[in-house]
Amino acid sequence: MRKQAAMCVYYYRAYDEFGEEKKGVVDAPDERSADRRLRRTGLKPFFICNYAVAKHAAHESKLGRRRRHRLLRRILI
Secondary structure: OOOOOOOEEEEEEEEOOOOOEEEEEEEEOOHHHHHHHHHHOOOEEEEEEEHHHHHHHHHHHHHHHHHHHHHHHHHHO
């Protein structure tokens, strides 16, 4: 009996056949499988990242902006 790999959610950014940028998430066991799945649907991915990592990075970025803004406000006052 073959053991199945755990599925992860990957965030992607890709171009469709018209050159329009598309964003979304896809379930796959790894990044390579996610890339293959997107290419089979006609998309050309240029960025694939684990969704949990992307979400954490976006949250950290927002926190950093808030901290910088507070610091700048303190300096200006």
